[in-house]
Amino acid sequence: MDKKISVKVCLGTTCFVMGSSNLQELIEMVPKKYGDRVEVSGVPCLGLCSIDWEFSKAPYVKVDDDVIKEATVEKVLKAIDEKLK
């Protein structure tokens, strides 16, 4: 069986305030849509916002090892679909 895709929604303070608060719906939505092919979770600060003070590109989401900047629900779902192709 293929390896599960892992989706990590950063819930550090910066990402949360800059918009990952609105990505929490992914945590319910993704299992409904993809079943057990995708594993999704809210995680503590991934540390991406402190690199070069990149807070303005938050919120960050990691789909496997790919980093999505200024993540939206649509962007994350698209990235998952690409992986599943």
Next chain:
Amino acid sequence: MAMNTSTPKETSHLKREILVRLIKAYLSDNFEENTRLIPYAMRPKNSDVPNYRCCIFKERAILRDRAIAGLGFSIEDTDDSVLLSELANKAEKREVPDEHPLTVLTTACKGCVPSRIYVTDLCQGCVARPCVNTCKFGAISIQNGKSVIDPEKCKNCGMCVQVCPYQAIQKIIVPCESACPVGAIAKDENGHAKIDFDKCISCGKCASACPFGAVHEKSQIIDVLKNIKAGKKTIAMVAPAMFGQLPCKPQQLKEAILKLGFADVYEVAQGADVTTKTEAAEFEERLMKGAEFMTTSCCAGYNELVDKHIPEMKPFRSDTKTPMYYTAEIVKRENPDAVTVFFSPCVAKKREALQNPNVDYVLNYEEIGAWMIALGVQVAECDESEFKTQASAEGRNYCVTGGVAKAVQTLLPEEIPAHPVIIDGLTKQTVRDLKKYAKNGMCELGNLIEVMACTGGCLGGNSTVNAFKPALKQVTNYVNESKSIKEQID
């Protein structure tokens, strides 16, 4: 139901980014110069221009205007020639915040067409012509086989929209005008939105509704930072909705706020408990005297609505003060030398604070969030710190629609039956309903009317950070681990 999700996310992102940069600038060694550079730091030379803007120069000019609101000034009243550095200097010297907390960035709002009824290309020029026949004002005629509306005669009643069998006639709305429950914002002769402050009740619905993010709150963040920098004992008064905003425990939130430089943190739910006790006693007394109904009085937007638009409601509105009022009274009594800052989910509390000498400043949750980003405070990693005074479950639930009426009901004796009526958000329709109750001197639906300007209660406030559902879950967990107000009485 679109609660806070009606706030376009991209515009919130921009507003918050500017706040973070302003706070960083203030905490740097050159506040004025670093403030002037904000538009250039956000859109450096040769960077991509967002596809909604014509060029980088306009984009920077608009970011400059947004920063003006962040500095706490009116965008409309600031001349284009004034540098952000000069305004930063002026903000630092300011003693009292501006009277009206909202300001409109007119250059960003030009995109909207005026609100009107419009016949689209889908018009089939049918034989029945229900639009022509329905129009009471004779505003529709058939030209070249299609319906045409005469704007001079059209009264925007929308009857033709309803009867067209092809759904070919549409009402074009201006989001801010449509969202305003009291008709206080409208386009002026130049097509720019303008707020009529004689009518405005500061509910902030226009700010949430505008897809261009053109309506801004004038921030008091620099004023608060200045007091903390000067070593003043600054105390945070945190409204119940705040406990649903960030991904941490309430006790961690207290610790995170202390890290910002506050000397102490009080829960406004503590003041809510005073409101509940006072209001329950008042309701009982009014009913004994034969009153038909009473409305709550904790929502600042509703209070301004009554004062400005429904004066006939005044005798029915509770005389009990708001949770912010009682909390500020307690804080100033215990700390006469303190500077008090109310942490608010909405813009309306800024107006209420101006009338209350015990509340020095108001910050909203976006501003607090931006401040935590600027200082790198990880709320989820903070230690836990207990509140000195424990508020009740009912007080902590004030931010949820229905929570105030429920709290009052908890303390009523059995022989005084309360039948709550919940006004969950002010709209043009609910304002009409309230006017009717006031005029008739009665409400057929019940006797205890709770009014919340925002849908969902304070958790749906215009300056909240968290989405409604997860915020509600977090607040509810906190409420469930708290003791009932009844235990304070017994």
